[in-house]
Amino acid sequence: MSSRDRSDLEVLYRVSLAVHRVVRDAATSPHRGDVVAMGADGTPTEELDRLAEAAVLKALGAEGVDWNLVSEEAGVVPRGGIDSLVVDPIDGTMNALRNLPFSTVSLALGRENLAGIELGLVRDLVRGTTWWAERGRGAFVDGRPIRTRPWNPRGEVLFVNLGHRATERAVRLAEKSRRVRSLGCASFEMLMVAQGSADAYYFENAEAHRNLRSTDIAAAYRILSEAGGGVTDCRGASLDRFPLTVEGRTSVFAWGDSKCLEAARDGGYL
């Protein structure tokens, strides 16, 4: 690893820590009530996202890096560089507002499209657990190497996105699988596949504009790939050329073992 790579990874780590601090402070602040109240009635609740995104921008300024920003709230923010930092300041905002302990900050550095992501880092905003990977150098959780698990249908654990926007076949998958989990936090669920805790993650909404964005998946995409797995959309098509914008949306099938990908194809889920 060049010193430049190492330095970039350390910047991502410090940015993730800055976001974690802001979210933790918000959770214990006297203003928490306002933020939570906004979430309670189901209206858009970007206040916490905005706080977290501001922390990212501030941290990037302090680090003196020229990376452009691609982030949910701010959109694309040119900052003079060639590389872009693709950010979901809080993946699982509703969970965070509700004290459901599944939310992350997701940071990916690269250019153009998912295949162009060089570094990915995701931090669990509850436990502080941090996953990262850089292209060609393996994937890690808190410094320990991780690998996906061999697929075994008898021991299968699948993460599936459900609810009234999910497609019929997403529901059918949840009905047929041996063990189903669902967290409402795409990056976390993809990382459960990356670390060998689960076999796959399936996200397909009937309303295509409610599918996932590059900001949700870019970091986990790199980490899962380095851990031995892969990511396609729910037609089984490669996402390598999926652009690093905030407009594009895609369904996601993330798998740890290509045998699981084949089984999903055979079952008509892709």
Add this chain to the structure above:
Amino acid sequence: MSSRDRSDLEVLYRVSLAVHRVVRDAATSPHRGDVVAMGADGTPTEELDRLAEAAVLKALGAEGVDWNLVSEEAGVVPRGGIDSLVVDPIDGTMNALRNLPFSTVSLALGRENLAGIELGLVRDLVRGTTWWAERGRGAFVDGRPIRTRPWNPRGEVLFVNLGHRATERAVRLAEKSRRVRSLGCASFEMLMVAQGSADAYYFENAEAHRNLRSTDIAAAYRILSEAGGGVTDCRGASLDRFPLTVEGRTSVFAWGDSKCLEAARDGGYL
């Protein structure tokens, strides 16, 4: 609170800590590979449960209490007392073996049936977060009072047990609801309702002998009741008389607001 009550609660807390230590040690021991391998192929994996249960029995001996034990592996162990400790040493064993961060130890003290539970304590075996309640004295998480949330369909979050054993209407509920989560750890999911993070928890298997036991739900039942919610089976019938044995099984609908119970009835889910 009498000194006797306080003392009982402290015993439960220390027992939960003993289990937490054993599970943590198992996760970092050189033998972990064996335990995890047992889980990987989908065969029954009671090894970790047995370790945890042994820790409960040892802790009870050290505390000098005469409570009988009702526990998944050991069954009913008479120990000379009038009260029974109803224990799930690890709720979410598969999760624990897979490093999926949702597992608990669940401890309830009482007699005869769920209505006879006086004290309940549940500890998150990953984060150490601890919920408890005693009858008539409110419910707490790490010392802070908790309450269920008012039901609002637009902001609804439901925990639903899914997979190939779930009933058709459980799947239908997951298909119709606004936001669905699923963890494979009943006590944890019921406590998300108790602390106001979610609106309800629904568990109904087509194979009745795969439904939940008193050991899974006794502690969370008391905590949720004290937090302002309630628990029925999935026909809407009271579980107050559900006996504290390891043989009995029941479906579970746990709700935070009685309006949510009414909506579930109206929707044909109960």
